Amino acid sequence: MRYFFEDYAFDTDRRELQHGSSVVATTPQVFDLLGYLIRNRDRVVSKDDLVQAIWNGRIVSDAALTTRLNAVRSAIGDSGEAQRLIKTLPRKGFRFVGIVRESNKPSTAAVSGDPAGSPTPGLPIPNCPSIAILPFANLSSDPEQEYFADGIVEDITTALARFRGMFVIARNSSFTYKGRVVDVKQVGRELGVRYVLEGSVRKAGSRVRIAGQLIDAETGAHLWADSFDGALQDVFDLQDRVTSNVVGAIAPTLMLAEIKRAERKPTENLDAHDHYLRGLASVRLWTRDGNSRGLDYFRKAIQLDPHLAAAYAMAAWCYVRRKLHQWMDDPAAEIGEAKRLARQAVDLGQDRALPLCMGGYVLGLLERDFDESAALIDRSLAINPNSAYAWSLSAWVRIWRGEPDLAIEHAAKAERLSPLDPSMYSILAAAAYAHFLLHRYDVASSLAEQARRGNPNFVLGVYIAAASNALAGRIEVGQRAIAGALECDPGSRLSNLKNLAPFERPEHFTLFADGLRKAGLPD
Structure with a gap:
């Protein structure tokens, strides 16, 4: 049996985990643990379930179990913080939450993304400019600035989404690619869009640099690339320039004036905006503690x-x-x-x-x-x-x-x-x-x-x-x-x-x- 998720293939007959054309090295225990989670993805499995299935009921410490789970997550590009594929449910257990396809066909080639070895069938492309804005890389020396980079992407996504002449993929789907090396052609097929915007954010002191590149997802060709530097208090203007350049590159006949009309700075107070972004990052952890921290940030x-207004709305939602x-x-x-x-x-x-x-x-x-x-x-x-x-x-x-x-x-x-x-x-x-x-x-x-x-x-x-x-x-x-x-x-x-x-x-x-x-x- 082979199981396919994202760009991985898990082959139980060959006892191989493949990522693209490469085989991911795993210990037997890590392989078995991943296999058990995938096969039982329709339910939450408890620690006792895992101990019985993988360790035959022997006594296993919480630390040992955590170490093995971290190794499983690492093998499939996940982490305990992201929990993109393997979710921990406090006091209940663990669950594999990725979308899985199954195949009984023997493996004859490297992973191509689906059981038949051919490109994953794509969603239909809308009859208008369509785009996905992928998470921007955080190039700041401080990893805590990740929320700031995510906030930049969210603001650009919102600005483009307001333009009725465009079809813009929602942030929640685009961010499933966060932390992954992706093939933009595959992204285009999976999300059903013609264009993909990638970029990076570097925040150092009172200066910000936003870089972006627009790619045709069908051909892989780069349509536009540029970087924008400015003071932190000008960050909204920098975002507007990125937005306008994207629109100009993919839809030159569309009216940029409509984007300009729709653009609104969320606040003149950068500290308030910073706390709002931190609140969004917290509530998206989907935990009780994250919800409480988010509420505190929105109140601040x-x-x-x-x-x-958005801070009031998010606080109410908390x-x-x-x-x-x-x-x-x-x-x-x-x-x-x-x-x-x-x-x-x-x-x-x-x-x-x-x-x-x-x-x-x-x-x-x-x-x-x-x-x-x-x-x-x-x-x-x-x-x-x-x-x-x-x-x-x-x-x-x-x-x-x-x-x-x-x-x-x-x-x-x-x-x-x-x-x-x-x-x-x-x-x-x-x-x-x-x-x-x-x-x-x-x-x-x-x-x-x-x-x-x-x-x-x-x-x-x-x-x-x-x-x-x-x-x-x-x-x-x-x-x-x-x-x-x-x-x-x-x-x-x-x-x-x-x-x-x-x-x-x-x-x-x-x-x-x-x-x-x-x-x-x-x-």
Whole structure:
């Protein structure tokens, strides 16, 4: 059996791990550990599972296990910090989260990216200039400046995405290539874009240099390359120059004036912007501690610049995540604060996509006013139609409002704009709910299973898997899903289901509750 993920091939018959045309040296134990994680990627495996499978039940110290896991991650270009392919779930275990393809065909050639040995089939190229902005290399002497380089890329991505004449891949998919040596032709195929922008950032004292190169992903030809130097306080102007040069290189007939109109400096206060970027880096760790640090950074950014709408929006979102994960210490006070921050974000960010989108969703979720929520997200998408995140949130809002057809359409747009999104499980789960409301239980259960593979702890995804399978007559499958949901959230009950699934239409809530009742969710 051969397993393919990213540009690696794991061959169990030849006991080889290949990266491109090279064989990666691994010890037998590291090879077996990686194989066990890949074969059991549909679930979280515990330390006891690993000890039993790899060490035949012998006593193994935590340090020894950590050392072997680090060696596995190193072999596949991952790390304990990034956890791009192997995720650690505190107090639960480990899970391989990469997208895997399987083949029973014998290995006859070097890894080409798919089981047949031919280039990976690509997504269709849009009929407009399409681009992916890859993570820029941090050339600063301080590795702590990584967040700054990532922030530069995020700002350039946002500026290009505002231009309606372009198709811009979402940041979440582009950043799956972070820390990897990539073939731009492969990137173009995997993301379905014609152009790729690479670059670097060097921050030294009060000076910044941003370098970029634009590449035709079909031919590999360099279309444009340049570097821009300036003082730190001019960083937004440098970003604007990169953006304008990219547009000028790939779409000379497009109106640069529209980009200039859309460009807005997020804040005049560079310290506030710095704290905002640090907050984004923290919350994207997707941990409780990262969420808490992010909230602290966003609050500090607000103190430094009380008009920074995006910081209010992200702070409100941090509170929502605390609510969804049951991390709140004082739910009533924290929910009240989240509403205040979200309202402030919307009031301050009348012409900004992120505050309108994020603030609108938080208000809808907490105030149960999904009409206002949908209107605010629609305004956000009018400003930035390339926001995969906004399309995803819009899909969820349409589900709660009882518009499943529209939810399917919006989820599909989110998936196309970010085909490698680490949060794809949320997009798939939204599509599953929409098909469920249309009584397409087999389609819903299939999508829910894909979502569950992406994140087995995403309770909304587990619930829709349980309900759709139960109503399709697969009661035992639904019961197993409910057991998983109760493991993630022991307090789950039909009586408090409205907190998690705020359907506006009574018939939709009744349908959902009926499916969960059949699957065994307690009253």
